[in-house]
Amino acid sequence: MRVVVAPDSFKGSLTAAAACAAMETGVLRAVPGAEVARVPMADGGEGTLDCIGAATGGAEIRLDVGGPLGDPVTARYLLAADASSAVVELAAASGLPLVDPARLDPLRADTEGTGRLIADAIRRGARSVLVCVGGSASTDGGTGLLRALGVRFLDAAGAELPPGGGSLAGLARVDFTRVPAEVRATRFDIACDVTNPLIGPQGAAAVFGPQKGAGPADVRRLERGLVRLADVLADQLGIAVHHLPGAGAAGGTCGGMLAVLDATAQPGCELVARSVGLPDAMTGADLVLTGEGRLDRQSADGKVVSHVARLAAERGIPVVALAGQVVPPLTTLYDLGLTAAFSIADGPRTLEAMTGSAAGLLAHAAEQTLRLRTG
Known part of the structure; x- marks a missing residue:
């Protein structure tokens, strides 16, 4: 199984590279033999x-x-x-x-x-x-x-x-x-x-x-x-x-x-995706994981999740977003090609507690996503 992980940073807690590493950890827990392509992303702003x-x-x-x-x-x-x-x-x-x-x-x-x-x-x-x-x-x-x-x-x-x-x-x-x-x-x-x-x-x-x-x-x-x-x-x-x-x-x-x-x-x-080779990385992929700190309707307006979803949909690849907070409705993102979105929160937590545990929570959410795909 080939999985591409292409998140934005989770501002205040994880860089895009750290988010990639956490996602990969979760993927390999669920599918130890998976091939994981790390592609840290950004939208032209910080990172x-x-x-x-x-x-x-x-x-x-x-x-x-x-x-x-x-x-x-x-x-x-x-x-x-x-x-x-x-x-x-x-x-x-x-x-x-x-x-x-x-x-x-x-x-x-x-x-x-x-x-x-x-x-x-x-x-x-x-x-x-x-x-x-x-x-x-x-x-x-x-x-x-x-x-x-x-x-x-x-x-x-x-x-x-x-x-x-x-x-x-x-x-x-x-x-x-x-x-x-x-x-x-x-x-x-x-x-x-x-x-x-x-x-x-x-x-x-x-x-x-x-x-x-x-x-x-x-x-x-x-x-x-x-x-x-x-x-x-x-x-x-x-x-x-x-x-x-x-x-x-x-x-x-x-x-x-x-x-x-x-x-x-x-x-x-678009510019970052070309620079880091995201379109090529998606070749032969079975699943794409993306994400950011907060996913809401504004995420469809030129942000990383929307662009990754569109690229994946053009290639017929399912794409799942993992975020610290998911705020519906996400209709526009679904229209762009997003398959599903899940919060990494595991229960009531303060923002500080979420931030300090973001890597572990993100890895767990990625693992559960892959178990659903392979179960």
């Missing part, structure tokens, strides 16, 4: 760097940069062996977990640290950069990232705007004259984990701002800033990113990169 690095190799570069509020952080990115390409994970330098919840500042937080990682990769020779967006602490439209690459955001008096999305409503002009030739010669790809537009009721400020500490007044201010940024970029560059799907990813970072860097955005799951 994507590790998945791609494990599959493709390369050097992990560590760099001291400014975090979302300017505090020093040591972040990392992946540089290919020949230094021609790099993978940068926004969450490593500009992620929400880097900010103490008591210090959240949604108006000032920015993405400059991520831009410093990109600039370092380009300095080392990279001319193809994949930026994995998701999990940001900011709603700055990517202006911090772009500022680190030489772009200037100016007010009516010609002064540079302060960092963060809170100042963008005062944007009068964008200056590209200091962007180095090396940056202009670089190809930028973006792995997106959401499809939200830049502005509007489903945009970056309205949907994700509150998760970053923005109150109603902050959300309105951030929305005005993103609208102004999109208007100015459309006027100067002729590229309107206001309502492009995915432009709202990472607080609008995707939108800013699409307009200024002529970047190409791709669904993160």
Whole structure:
């Protein structure tokens, strides 16, 4: 029997690689002779760097940069062996977990640290950069990232705007004259984990701002800033990113990169699946196991479980999702090809207890799934 295990991380408890190991343990308990293919997955957000690095190799570069509020952080990115390409994970330098919840500042937080990682990769020779967006602490439209690459955001008096999305409503002009030739010669790809537009009721400020500490007044201010940024970029560059799907990813970072860097955005799951060889791994498989921390209707919107289910269904392979919490209805996931979904919980537990026992619980759930398949 051949089983493919291709989960996302279980945030706060298991990396995708650790989840794979736990699933494999359970599979082999039920079917000792099974062939298990481990394929850790991610959706373009946190954890994507590790998945791609494990599959493709390369050097992990560590760099001291400014975090979302300017505090020093040591972040990392992946540089290919020949230094021609790099993978940068926004969450490593500009992620929400880097900010103490008591210090959240949604108006000032920015993405400059991520831009410093990109600039370092380009300095080392990279001319193809994949930026994995998701999990940001900011709603700055990517202006911090772009500022680190030489772009200037100016007010009516010609002064540079302060960092963060809170100042963008005062944007009068964008200056590209200091962007180095090396940056202009670089190809930028973006792995997106959401499809939200830049502005509007489903945009970056309205949907994700509150998760970053923005109150109603902050959300309105951030929305005005993103609208102004999109208007100015459309006027100067002729590229309107206001309502492009995915432009709202990472607080609008995707939108800013699409307009200024002529970047190409791709669904993160599809990009990661190709990079780690998931389609090939499914060849000849009898069963696919996937999973994530919480499975609900949002899991159908570009997340790992939905993409794995679709790939498996296209090949006629049953696919089962295991999750810390399963919240129905899952109709859309079933329509995409998911066969069944089970919670790994073994009874009433606190979140802390679940987190501490996640590997054992996941292994047990995988074992029971395989016993059902082979019984």
